[in-house]
Amino acid sequence: MDNVTTPSQENYLNHKTGLWSWLTTTDHKRIGLMYLYAIVIFFLSAAVLGLMMKVEKMVPGQTIMTAQTYNAMFTLHGIIMIFIVVVPGLSAVFGNFFLPILIGAKDVKFPKLNLLSFYVYIAGAILGLFSQFAGGHSPDTGWTFYVPYSTTASSNVVLALTAAFVLGFSSILTGLNFIVTIHKMRAPGMTWFRMPLFPWSLYATAWIQVLATPVIGITLLMVIAERVLHIGFFDPALGGDPVLYQHLFWIYSHPAVYVMILPAMGIVSEIFPTFSQKPIFGYGAIVVSSLAIALVGYFVWGHHMFTSGISYWSRWFFSFLTFIVAVPSAIKVFNWVSTMYGGSVDMKPPLLYAISFIFLFMIGGFTGLTLGSLAPNIQLHDTDFVVAHFHYIIFGGMGFAFFAAMHYWYPKIYGVMYSDRWAYIGWGVLFTGFNILYFPMFILGIQGMPRRYFDYLPEFKTTQMISSIGAVILFTGLIIMISNLIYHRRRGAIAPQNPWHGVTLEWMIPSPPPHENFDEVPTITEEPYTFHNPVTK
Amino acid sequence: MFEGASNLAAGVDKAFDFIFYISAFFIIGITGFMVFILFKFARKRHKQPQQFRGSVKLEVLWTLIPTIIALLMFYYGWQGFKPMREVPKGAMEVNAIGRMWEWEFDYGNGKRSKELVLPVNRNVKLNLISEDVNHSLAIPAFRVKEDVVPGYKNYLWFKPTKLGDYDIYCTEYCGLNHSGMLSKAKILDSAAYNQWLAELKVTKVLPSSEGLALMKKNNCLSCHSMSGAKVVGPPLNGIFGKKSLVVTSSGEKEITIDEAYLKRSILSPNDEVVKGFPAVMQSYKGVVSDEDIQKMVDYLKAQDAE
Numbered sequence: 001m002d003n004v005t006t007p008s009q010e011n012y013l014n015h016k017t018g019l020w021s022w023l024t025t026t027d028h029k030r031i032g033l034m035y036l037y038a039i040v041i042f043f044l045s046a047a048v049l050g051l052m053m054k055v056e057k058m059v060p061g062q063t064i065m066t067a068q069t070y071n072a073m074f075t076l077h078g079i080i081m082i083f084i085v086v087v088p089g090l091s092a093v094f095g096n097f098f099l100p101i102l103i104g105a106k107d108v109k110f111p112k113l114n115l116l117s118f119y120v121y122i123a124g125a126i127l128g129l130f131s132q133f134a135g136g137h138s139p140d141t142g143w144t145f146y147v148p149y150s151t152t153a154s155s156n157v158v159l160a161l162t163a164a165f166v167l168g169f170s171s172i173l174t175g176l177n178f179i180v181t182i183h184k185m186r187a188p189g190m191t192w193f194r195m196p197l198f199p200w201s202l203y204a205t206a207w208i209q210v211l212a213t214p215v216i217g218i219t220l221l222m223v224i225a226e227r228v229l230h231i232g233f234f235d236p237a238l239g240g241d242p243v244l245y246q247h248l249f250w251i252y253s254h255p256a257v258y259v260m261i262l263p264a265m266g267i268v269s270e271i272f273p274t275f276s277q278k279p280i281f282g283y284g285a286i287v288v289s290s291l292a293i294a295l296v297g298y299f300v301w302g303h304h305m306f307t308s309g310i311s312y313w314s315r316w317f318f319s320f321l322t323f324i325v326a327v328p329s330a331i332k333v334f335n336w337v338s339t340m341y342g343g344s345v346d347m348k349p350p351l352l353y354a355i356s357f358i359f360l361f362m363i364g365g366f367t368g369l370t371l372g373s374l375a376p377n378i379q380l381h382d383t384d385f386v387v388a389h390f391h392y393i394i395f396g397g398m399g400f401a402f403f404a405a406m407h408y409w410y411p412k413i414y415g416v417m418y419s420d421r422w423a424y425i426g427w428g429v430l431f432t433g434f435n436i437l438y439f440p441m442f443i444l445g446i447q448g449m450p451r452r453y454f455d456y457l458p459e460f461k462t463t464q465m466i467s468s469i470g471a472v473i474l475f476t477g478l479i480i481m482i483s484n485l486i487y488h489r490r491r492g493a494i495a496p497q498n499p500w501h502g503v504t505l506e507w508m509i510p511s512p513p514p515h516e517n518f519d520e521v522p523t524i525t526e527e528p529y530t531f532h533n534p535v536t537k
Numbered sequence: 538m539f540e541g542a543s544n545l546a547a548g549v550d551k552a553f554d555f556i557f558y559i560s561a562f563f564i565i566g567i568t569g570f571m572v573f574i575l576f577k578f579a580r581k582r583h584k585q586p587q588q589f590r591g592s593v594k595l596e597v598l599w600t601l602i603p604t605i606i607a608l609l610m611f612y613y614g615w616q617g618f619k620p621m622r623e624v625p626k627g628a629m630e631v632n633a634i635g636r637m638w639e640w641e642f643d644y645g646n647g648k649r650s651k652e653l654v655l656p657v658n659r660n661v662k663l664n665l666i667s668e669d670v671n672h673s674l675a676i677p678a679f680r681v682k683e684d685v686v687p688g689y690k691n692y693l694w695f696k697p698t699k700l701g702d703y704d705i706y707c708t709e710y711c712g713l714n715h716s717g718m719l720s721k722a723k724i725l726d727s728a729a730y731n732q733w734l735a736e737l738k739v740t741k742v743l744p745s746s747e748g749l750a751l752m753k754k755n756n757c758l759s760c761h762s763m764s765g766a767k768v769v770g771p772p773l774n775g776i777f778g779k780k781s782l783v784v785t786s787s788g789e790k791e792i793t794i795d796e797a798y799l800k801r802s803i804l805s806p807n808d809e810v811v812k813g814f815p816a817v818m819q820s821y822k823g824v825v826s827d828e829d830i831q832k833m834v835d836y837l838k839a840q841d842a843e
Contacts, residue, residue, distance in 0.1 A: 154819030236688030323607035342587035366560035375617025382708040448677025453716035
C-alpha cells in the first residue's frame with residue numbers, strides 16, 4: 001500500500017484555493033487545520049507568558065515585572081491555556097481532522113455547525129484578548145475567578161468571564177456534533193466495538209462537554225450579574241455564599257480535566273499498536289475505562305475544595321471517589337505497556353512522544369493521588385506541588401499527546417515528512433527542560449511554597465533558580481520541535497500513503513486525503529488494529 | 538517530608554510517605570519495564586510481532602491490585618486527617634484575622650499581635666476570620682491549612698511540639714500583595730509565653746469616630762495605614778493640607794490635599810495617583826454614599842487638626 005502520492009493529485013488542500021475558500025470551508029479537515037493554527041499561536045503566546053513568569057522568579061524580589069503584572073500574567077496564562085488551548089485542543093484539531101476519517105465518514109454530521117463552532121471559538125478568544133487591553137487593568141483573579149475577589153477586583157473581569165462563557169458554547173457545539181457523528185455516520189460494518197480508540201475517547205469527551213459546560217456558563221453569568229447588578233449569589237457582603245461558587249466552578253472544571261486528557265489517551269492508544277505492529281492490548285478494557293473516567297469524573301470536584309471549610313464527610317466522600325477514578329487510568333497504562341510487549345517496536349518520534357506521555361502521566365497521576373489523600377492534601381493544597389502536578393498531567397499528558405499526534409499524523413495531514421533527526425533533538429531538549437522546570441516545583445510545594453506567589457522567601461532560592469532554568473530549556477525545545485515541522489511543510493520529502501504501516505482507515509487513503517476522504521465508503525469487516533501482514537522492515 | 542513541629546505532622550507524613558514509596562515503586566518499575574521492552578522487542582531484534590489481543594486474567598489482576606492500593610492510600614490519608622477535625626476540649630482559642638494583605642491574631646481582651654505567639658505543647662484552636670476576600674492560613678511546619686472565607690466559621694487546631702519560629706503563608710490568592718501576606722508563628726515555653734502576653738499592650742484603638750468605623754468597614758485600612766507606614770497606597774495620617782505630587786493621564790502635577798481631592802480619590806482613584814504608588818485602587822462610586830464619604834473625609838481632617 002506504499003503507493004506514493006504526488007502532491008499534484010487532487011486533495012483537500014488544493015481542492016479549492018484562496019483565503020476565502022478556507023474561511024468559508026465546511027470541510028472538517030480544513031476546520032481542524034484552522035483550529036490547529038489558532039491553537040498553536042495561542043499556545044506559544046501563553047508559553048511566553050509562562051516563561052516570563054519563570055524569569056521573574058529566577059531570583060527573589062522584583063526583577064522584570066511588578067506584582068500586578070505578574071498576577072495578570074498568571075491569570076492570562078491560565079485562561080489561554082485552559083479555555084483556548086487545552087480544552088478544545090485535541091478534540092478540535094485532531095478530532096475534527098481524523099474522527100470522520102477513522103469511522104469511514106466523509107465529514108461530520110453537521111459541517112456548517114462545525115464551522116460555526118470555530119467562529120464562536122475565535123470570537124471567544126478575541127474577547128479574551130480584548131479583556132487585556134480594553135482600558136483599566138487586565139484581569140488579575142486567576143483563571144479560577146474565585147469570589148468574592150473576582151466580584152470586587154477593579155480589573156476587567158466581566159470581559160474575561162464573557163470570553164470564557166462564549167468559548168464554552170464552542171465546546172458544547174463541537175461535543176454535540178461529535179456525538180451525533182459517531183452515532184450516525186459510522187461506515188457500514190463499523191459496529192461500536194469495531195471503532196478505533198481515538199473516536200471512543202472523543203465520544204466520552206463529547207458527553208462531558210455537552211453535559212458539564214453549561215454549568216460553568218451559568219456560573220460565569222452569575223458572577224457577571226453579581227458584579228453588574230449586585231445580586232448576592234456569592235459575595236457574603238451581599239448575603240451570598242463564596243463556597244457555592246467554588247462548587248459550581250469545579251462541577252465543570254474538574255470534568256474539564258478529563259476533556260483534556262481523554263482524547264490524549266485515545267491518541268496514544270492509536271500510536272502504540274502502529275509502532276509495535278501488534279493489536280492494542282485489552283481493547284474492551286480501554287473503552288470501558290474511558291467511559292468510567294467520564295462518568296466518575298463528574299463526582300470528584302470537591303477535591304479542589306478540601307481546605308475550603310466543606311464538611312468532614314464530604315471531604316471523605318470526595319477523597320474516596322478520587323481514588324476510585326484513578327483505577328481506570330492505571331488500567332490504561334498497563335494496557336499500553338502490554339501492547340508493546342511482544343511487538344516489533346520501532347522507536348519513531350511519535351512513539352517516543354507517546355512513551356514520554358506514559359512516564360509524565362504516571363508522575364502526574366501519582367502526585368494526583370497524593371493530593372487526593374486527605375492528610376497530605378492539607379500540606380500540599382494551593383502550593384507549587386499542585387502546579388507541578390497539573391502541568392505533568394496537562395502539559396506532560398495532553399501536551400505530549402498533542403506533539404505525538406502531530407508527529408504521527410503530520411505526513412497524512414500535509415503529505416510530506418519532517419526530519420526525524422530534528423524531531424529527536426527537539427524531543428530531547430523539550431523533555432529535559434520539562435522535568436527540570438516542573439520537578440523542582442514538587443519539592444518547593446512540599447516545603448510549603450504557595451502557588452500564585454510573585455515573590456518568595458530566601459529558603460526557596462536555589463530550587464526556584466533551577467526551575468527557571470528548566471523553563472528556558474523547555475522553551476528552546478518547543479522552538480526546535482515546531483521549527484522542524486514548519487520548515488518541512490514546504491521542503492519535506494513526499495510522504496507515502498502509509499509511512500508507519502498503520503491499519504486504521506486514515507492510512508487507507510492518500511496523503512493528503514482527498515476532499516471527501518473516501519472515493520468509496522469502506523465496509524468494515526473486522527476488529528480494529530488487526531495486522532494481517534505486520535511490516536517490520 | 539521535612540521535620541514537622543506539631544502533633545498532626547506524624548499522621549500527614551505517614552500517609553505522604555506511604556503514597557510516595559508506592560508511587561516511586563510503580564513509576565520506576567513501569568518505566569524500567571518499558572525500557573526493557575524497547576530493548577528486547579526493538580524492531581531490529583524482533584521481527585515477528587505476536588498478535589495476541591489481551592488477557593482477562595491480567596486485566597482482572599491489574600484492576601484489583603490498583604483498587605486495593607488506592608483504597609489503602611485513601612485509608613492512610615483519612616486516618617491522618619481525622620484528628621484535624623476533632624478539637625480537644627479546653628483548647629485555647631485565638632482568632633486569626635486575614636485581610637488584604639496581613640494577618641492579625643486576637644488573643645482576647647483587646648490583645649492583638651501581627652505574629653502568632655503560642656505556648657509549646659498546648660492545644661490551640663484558630664478561629665479563621667476574613668475581613669474581605671478568601672484567604673488561607675497555612676503553617677507548613679505544623680501541617681495545617683484551612684481557607685479563611687468571609688461569612689464562614691472555619692477553624693483549625695494543632696498542638697505545637699517544638700520551640701522556634703515557623704513561617705505562616707496565605708495560600709489562597711487574594712490580590713496584588715498575596716505573596717506578601719506572610720507572618721511567623723513563634724512557639725515559646727509556657728513562662729515566656731505568659732510574660733509575652735502580659736507585656737502585650739492592648740491595641741490602641743484610634744479615637745472612636747464614625748468616619749474611622751466607615752474606613753474600616755470599607756477596607757480602606759487594608760491598603761492605607763494610619764501610622765505613616767507604606768502599605769499599598771499612601772498612608773492617610775497627617776496628609777490634610779499638605780502638598781503632594783500626583784500622576785495624571787497628562788503627566789505629573791502638584792496638588793494640595795483638600796476635601797475635594799480626597800473625595801475625588803475615593804470616587805475616581807486612578808485619575809490622580811500619588812507619585813510612587815501603583816494605580817490599583819477600585820472606585821467606590823456607587824459603593825459608598827456621599828454622606829459616608831463626607832464622614833470619612835471629616836475624620837481625616839479632624840485627625841490632622843489635632
